[in-house]
Amino acid sequence: MFTPRRVAVASLAVLTAADSALSQSLSIGSMFSRMQNKTIEGVTVVTHGFQFTDGGGDALIDLAETIRSTIATQTGGNAWLLDYDVPDDRELGRFDLSHASAPPAGAAAGHVVLLWDWAAESNRPSPAGNPDGPGGRFADSAGDALFSFMRGLNLINPRNVAASPKLHMIAHSFGSGVTSEAVERMARYNVRVNTLTYIDPHDFDQAGVPVDQNQQIFTMGKPAGYGATVWNNVDFADVYYQTRGTQGGLVIGTDNPEGRPIPGAHNRLLDTELPAGNPYGNLGTDSDHSYAWHTFYAATVTGVAPTGTFAPQQAVDYTQTGWAFSVHNANQIATTNGPRNFYGQGAQAQDHEHSETAIVNRTTGQPNLAGLSAAGLTAQNITDGRFDPAWQKTEIANGDLSGGYGRTIGSSDLIAGWSHHGGGGSGFVEEQDGHFIRLNFNEDNRTHNFTYVPINAKELRYNIRVVDDSSNDVMTFRLGDADAGQTVVTNNIDVTTVHPVFQQQSQAIPAALRGQTTTFGFFIEAPGIFNSVDSEVDLDNFRWGMLNPILQTSAGNDPIDFGSMELNENHTINQAFTLKNVGEAESVIDVQRFLNVLSAGQTLPHLSSPDFAYAALTAGGSDQASFALRFAAGATAGVFREKFRIATSEGSTEFNTLAVVQPTHRWDLDGDGQWGVAGNWRGPIPDGEGAAANFYSIITEPRTITLVNPVSVGAVALTNSNT
Structure with a gap:
């Protein structure tokens, strides 16, 4: 049977043949x-x-x-x-x-x-x-x-x-x-x-x-x-x-x-x-x-x-x-x-x-x-409902040791966040002048439960004081779980000098363990057969120290103007916006979702991004996320305003868009032709002060439009380099 007073990680559990269930477990x-x-x-x-x-x-x-x-x-x-x-x-x-x-x-x-x-x-x-x-x-x-x-x-x-x-x-x-x-x-x-x-x-x-x-x-x-x-x-x-x-x-x-x-x-x-x-x-x-x-x-x-x-x-x-x-x-x-x-x-x-x-x-x-x-x-x-979360990524479960523990007979050394789910050990919470984990002769190790390491966690921060020093004891920090296929990182911590006041220390998180679920623990050992631990160390206030990513957006004007569009037309703007991480080296921003933001009374979004995909933006490199925007015009004329959000691991960035939809007067021939021929236009022939003549992308090379009779229009839209 496992005895957590001496063992603190799942891969080191001591098993006996009497426990038959273990042969059918992982x-x-x-x-x-x-x-x-x-x-x-x-x-x-x-x-x-x-x-x-x-x-x-x-x-x-x-x-x-x-x-x-x-x-x-x-x-x-x-x-x-x-x-x-x-x-x-x-x-x-x-x-x-x-x-x-x-x-x-x-x-x-x-x-x-x-x-x-x-x-x-x-x-x-x-x-x-x-x-x-x-x-x-x-x-x-x-x-x-x-x-x-x-x-x-x-x-x-x-x-x-x-x-x-x-x-x-x-x-x-x-x-x-x-x-x-x-x-x-x-x-x-x-x-x-x-x-x-x-x-x-x-x-x-x-x-x-x-x-x-x-x-x-x-x-x-x-x-x-x-x-x-x-x-x-x-x-x-x-x-x-x-x-x-x-x-x-x-x-x-x-x-x-x-x-x-x-x-x-x-x-x-x-x-x-x-x-x-x-x-x-x-x-x-x-x-x-x-x-x-x-x-x-x-x-x-x-x-x-x-x-x-x-x-x-x-x-x-x-x-x-x-x-x-x-x-x-x-x-x-x-x-x-x-x-x-x-x-x-x-x-x-x-x-x-x-x-x-x-x-x-x-x-x-x-x-x-x-x-x-x-x-x-x-x-x-x-x-x-749908309340915003209060929990923060820097938090470690019961990292401040301010609750969830006890040393009653038969159940000592149980600590919330540090027991059962990969955690354990003999270190206990001392509460005489605060609440912290104490390691000493009888209680020489403590491991935290398996916990998710944020992708931007560069280090584990904690407070430590050495109450009693030792010239022989070796204190180590261990991060990682071998059973999970992870490389276990081990670093020594100096306990040769008394530090009566808590000091902040940190342990670096390797890039390979960021974004993974793993354990960490602290151990004091006395080398040699006849030596015993004689130091006493207190640990407190565990939290993640984070890299600082900074999201940079390049989206042109806000709102993004889609210009004049036909009724029911789909209009795509390529590379309407780009995202880049210009923050601390090695920091990561995960670009996760394209989200429509519907206005009051609106039931169907006009805006989409067909090629939007997940992207990981690492600072210090050339990573960049670029996405096209597609606007589907409405069935009635008017000005359409939309909002959308790009959700990332560091929050959401909101953009506004604007599309002006006008009545249909569109040239519909990829060739030379006469203005007054109905078959050359989609919809009515534009003629009158309130009409607009639109020449869009159907024209693939320079063309000539002939006027047989004088025509008056309110506007001519030339959105094609060949017109």
Whole structure:
């Protein structure tokens, strides 16, 4: 069994023959390596909620397998179950290969259903032993690890986001907070989440549920008081929740958790969809909270309720709700059937028993206008959701060590962000004069969980002080994971001199590890057989030091003028704009998306860029992205104004365009001809003070137009060098 007090990286886990499951599992890094030769056709992620036991991470495996098998049947292709397990507290996660549907070793294409395990964190107080610290650290760190794993497993591409497969994120209860944190990080990188599903999201402090204060998930999201958020990268979000709270008699020590509607989502209150009365019995451990996923939502995947489950009070058409909205359902129904209805009335009315009173009147369901105004929000903001992410790329999960740790008997050395998901070790958080990792004789190493390294991360920055020095000890910094096929970088850190005050140090990030998911750790060793560690070192405030890219645009005038155009004409301007990175050497800007910005009342964009493609712009070289713009004129005469954005890894640059569409008077002959012949013109012959004669690109060489009789026109447009 792995013992993290002496070992801190997944590839060094100590295994025993007694643990038979390990023979059918892969380390985290090894699975990362295996997935690199896979063509990912779609991704579904399923995340559980609170678990009483640390080994309960497979709680939703039946739902995950139901989704996997349904996708395989619908598509006739491969659909794999990627079952990630943390076997127990203080153990490293691994991937279970015992399922017949586990991904094969060779190259292949298929859909991935990832079952995410954070059970060992879900029942941990956060912050532990630090009541004044920030909450949500274990859930936040689990969400960071989920995002990082998805990159390591080749399931998303934070750089070329258009290459990321279609994505459906599903979470139950507390897991909604974990999933929300992962989606928030994707939002920062512009990765689209096509479908986001929260099943009975429990992201609030409910009376009688003491674990709510332990986890404090309600501190993590937007708006204030929410931990499950619909971020600005989500196409469609749906929520299925109950507020009845019925449970079996053996659910001891807590009232049954309930759910609530979420701003920005299509919300459905489960009422008659639940079984009548309390069918769970005095000796039962089931509940409405669990029924929401294992019966209601599972039934929407197959169209019928699972065998042996309790029937709802009224018949439910499971083909018109739940997984029917999923981007991966071959029979997907229109998402317009699921309106954003946080403030819904009548048939769309919600139960706001647990909603935040700052944004809604719990009795009437109407907006709290005063509360919204105080928060700088409107009712429309709440209806729409799509909040901007607060998380920054420089952040490292629990890098400031201000929460999510504890040294209680039997569970010492557990640190959010530094345990279970590739992290571990014996170093602990000291809190007597701050909050920092301490390494010494008994606690001589600590490794962070697998985490995504931003493409512009040039160094890992941290604060260090040497409390007790040593002439013999060797302290090393290690970055990289050999199982993942990465070159492990090792650097020595001087501990021969006491430094009683924290000082900033940094470790360079090799270019090969930028944009990758990896681990880093610190180790103190005493060379020789009979020597022991006698130094003491404190570490704190871990964050990424970033290269500074600068986006330079060359787009001519703003607005870009397309000039006079015929009705319904397509007009292309080549090299209308260029983008270049003129920032710090080696910095990178990823040019990701061309986005139309529709004006109020506008339903169809006139502007496009047919040759737009992903481009990576590295400073110091000749990299440049050039794109043509195409403007499709309208069916009526007038002035058309558009906006578009070029989304990059460093933000969006917005441009304006202008097109003037005039009535059709266009020369339509590539040859000599007479002005007054109707067949030489497209549309009426231009004649009169209000008419315009347009000579466009149809003329390929010098031509002569003969006037038999005098003609008066208001304008002549010569947009061809041959006229």
